[in-house]
Amino acid sequence: MxxxxxxxxxxxxxxxxxxxxxxxxxxxxxxxxxxxxxxxxxxxxxxxxxxxxxxxxxxxxxxxxxxxxxxxxxxxxxxxxxxxxxxxxxxxxxxxxxxxxxxxxxxxxxxxxxxxxxxxxxxxxxxxxxxxxxxxxxxxxxxxxxxxxxxxxxxxxxxxxxxxxxxxxxxxxxxxxxxxxxxxxxxxxxxxxRPAQRAGAPGAVRRALAYIDANAHLAITIDDVAAASYISTRGLQYAFRRALDITPADALRRARLDGAHRDLRNGRGRSVGEVARRWGFSNSSRFASAYREAYGMTPALPST
The missing domain is CATH 2.60.120.10 (Jelly Rolls)
Structure with a gap:
């Protein structure tokens, strides 16, 4: 109107x-x-x-x-x-x-x-x-x-x-x-x-979250996450939506952003681009946009 x-x-x-x-x-x-x-x-x-x-x-x-x-x-x-x-x-x-x-x-x-x-x-x-x-x-x-x-x-x-x-x-x-x-x-x-709510989630979702936490720095796919959780990819998508109201891809993206955030905060990298690529973000502008959305600031290494 x-x-x-x-x-x-x-x-x-x-x-x-x-x-x-x-x-x-x-x-x-x-x-x-x-x-x-x-x-x-x-x-x-x-x-x-x-x-x-x-x-x-x-x-x-x-x-x-x-x-x-x-x-x-x-x-x-x-x-x-x-x-x-x-x-x-x-x-x-x-x-x-x-x-x-x-x-x-x-x-x-x-x-x-x-x-x-x-x-x-x-x-x-x-x-x-x-x-x-x-x-x-x-x-x-x-x-x-x-x-x-x-x-x-x-x-x-x-x-x-x-x-x-x-x-x-x-x-x-x-x-x-x-x-x-x-x-x-x-x-x-x-x-x-808190991090994603695990206590009330089904076992497959908890296994998926644990696998994501341990391997977010690697080039894993949602198919890999599903296989590690002993469930089909489609079943995992449904389980995440029902338990957490997010997708497995959302959870993986959040874990990678958290990893990049920790590395930037602790000065682990020569540049923002290097840290972004380490955590699977090949597009620097998209990474910066997602980072600002998550943390309310522009990604940057500590000033020396």
């Missing part, structure tokens, strides 16, 4: 379709302009709008995870008596958050259905009893905030490109949720920040 309006009531009613608790207070209609864009995913909504006016807004999401960034030079964001950094994203699953700006702002948000997000987090971690709750409004770190911003930009461009395939849309939503849950403090933070 995309439109431009100068109707204050339309703005509030549109935003309330996504966050029923949202309200605009003390908005000045004399300088009012609203440019709205939203996209529906599988169980989440993508929102990006610009609002020109003196505005005081309030949101207290229910049955949702609201992840939001208010971008304005004079923006102030707070919850109760606690001020939030107006230059970074925040997340709430029920805590009231307010924002104020005097001229114009760009507001970017992803609204996840809480139950669907909880089910996916349980599936990925193997913890079927844990309730999903936020334990803080701000990201873990500046790097986590930047990683979320890059994810939002990628999601934005992908949706602008007009993706119509339901499987691709579902994968985009899964990616957005995992970046969000890993960036913010929640009851799943500890589980998500």
């Amino acid at each position: 995309q439109f431009t309006s100068v109707d204050l009531e339309r703005v509030e009613s549109t935003w309330q379709q996504f966050v029923p608790s949202a309200s605009l207070q003390n908005a000045d209609p004399r300088s009012f302009r609203f440019d709205w864009r939203s996209e529906e995913l599988e169980t989440a909504s993508f929102v990006d709008y610009r609002l020109s006016a003196q505005v005081h807004s309030r949101a207290e999401p229910q049955d949702q995870l609201l992840v939001c960034r208010v971008d304005a030079p004079d923006a102030r964001v707070w919850s109760g008596r606690a001020s939030l950094d107006a230059e970074t994203v925040w997340m709430s699953d029920g805590t009231e958050v307010e924002a104020r700006w005097d001229r114009s702002a760009r507001v970017r948000a992803i609204v996840f259905d809480h139950q669907a997000a909880q089910s996916r987090a349980r599936q990925i971690t193997g913890d079927d009893r844990r309730e999903l709750r936020t334990t803080g409004l701000a990201p873990h770190s500046v790097m986590d905030s930047q990683r979320w911003e890059r994810m939002f930009a990628y999601l934005d461009q992908s949706l602008r490109d007009g993706i119509a395939d339901d499987l691709l849309v579902a994968e985009l939503e899964r990616h957005a949720l995992m970046i969000t849950l890993s960036a913010f403090p929640t009851t799943f933070s500890e589980s998500l920040r």
Whole structure:
């Protein structure tokens, strides 16, 4: 959905379709302009709008995870008596958050259905009893905030490109949720920040992960991983998806990135390119992009 309006009531009613608790207070209609864009995913909504006016807004999401960034030079964001950094994203699953700006702002948000997000987090971690709750409004770190911003930009461009395939849309939503849950403090933070969850995984998956850990520096293939796990390649793909919600190729790529990260951090190599090739990355630009996505920084050896 995309439109431009100068109707204050339309703005509030549109935003309330996504966050029923949202309200605009003390908005000045004399300088009012609203440019709205939203996209529906599988169980989440993508929102990006610009609002020109003196505005005081309030949101207290229910049955949702609201992840939001208010971008304005004079923006102030707070919850109760606690001020939030107006230059970074925040997340709430029920805590009231307010924002104020005097001229114009760009507001970017992803609204996840809480139950669907909880089910996916349980599936990925193997913890079927844990309730999903936020334990803080701000990201873990500046790097986590930047990683979320890059994810939002990628999601934005992908949706602008007009993706119509339901499987691709579902994968985009899964990616957005995992970046969000890993960036913010929640009851799943500890589980998500561990290496791949092995305890609750089938034996074939645990064997595959152990083989990947021991041999990621070698030119192994997914067929090799499957053979070492005593399962067919197709069966291994299915087992990984069911147990971890990733593919064996994802796990191998993560292990190689972790290995390259350790070597770079410890200065084991003459150049970034040499370390990348050692861990199976022949394309330096793709390696740099994947490294920044994983660690929030450009790959580099320690300065001497």
